[in-house]
Amino acid sequence: MKAIQKYTEQELVALLKQRDANAFSYLYDNYAAALNSIVRSFIPDEQLANSVLQDSFVKIWNQASTFDSIRGRLFTWMSSIVRNTAIDTLRSKDWKNSRQNVELTDRNNEIAADNLLNIDAIGLRKVVNSLREEYKTVVEMCYFDGFTQNDIAETTGIPLGTVKTRLRKALIELRSRISNT
Structure with a gap:
């Protein structure tokens, strides 16, 4: 049986900045549900919400080196990325065009x-x-x-x-x- 790894926030951030795949997997496993609820508060469509969540995790992975613990907690930083990604999606031309054809x-x-x-x-x-x-x-x-x-x-x-x-x-x-x- 595989031992379950646990990280402190500082350890997790350090490993993410080193682009450690196991740390990212841990991050996803432990934060995806909470971050998905943020996405779903903006985007009720499950398929689109899953896509936005995936895009958000890609941004988190790519921007991990910019995280500064002095400015706030990891979850707050990730929540910001998720929220902004959801809002950007709703403001996109593709989203607006797709919504024009949906009957209210x-x-x-x-x-x-x-x-x-x-x-x-x-x-x-x-x-x-x-x-x-x-x-x-x-x-x-x-x-x-x-x-x-x-x-x-x-x-x-x-x-x-x-x-x-x-x-x-x-x-x-x-x-x-x-x-x-």
């Missing part, structure tokens, strides 16, 4: 309503709505509407650095409010 059914409306209810059920909208207006705007655009920080800056005319600062401060405030409830 009652089931699609039910799915959209369920997603809205889930956000409301956990009280996230209520907490976000309690933020200062400049924080609320950037959080809604980024997390509810799927805008990137650059898109927010271009759309609102707010400098990119200010957008980043507002998002960071808003998330700190949200974390504080949620943990106090």
Whole structure:
């Protein structure tokens, strides 16, 4: 029987930077399900979601050398890559063209309503709505509407650095409010 290898986050990162295939296999085995749930929150189609997840893992493999543990945790970094890959897929011309031919059914409306209810059920909208207006705007655009920080800056005319600062401060405030409830 094969022994199951376990790595600390630091060991895993070091091995990924050395392009160790066993470490990557371990990474996939231990993080794919969680990262797939992020993809599925953007892309309900299972086949496309699997493709986006695979593309994300290729990016993680190719960009492992750029990971900096000082800036955050490995899972947070990977989540960012997965989220951005899913958003890029949804913004692609191929995706938009494929969606033009899909009939909007009652089931699609039910799915959209369920997603809205889930956000409301956990009280996230209520907490976000309690933020200062400049924080609320950037959080809604980024997390509810799927805008990137650059898109927010271009759309609102707010400098990119200010957008980043507002998002960071808003998330700190949200974390504080949620943990106090």
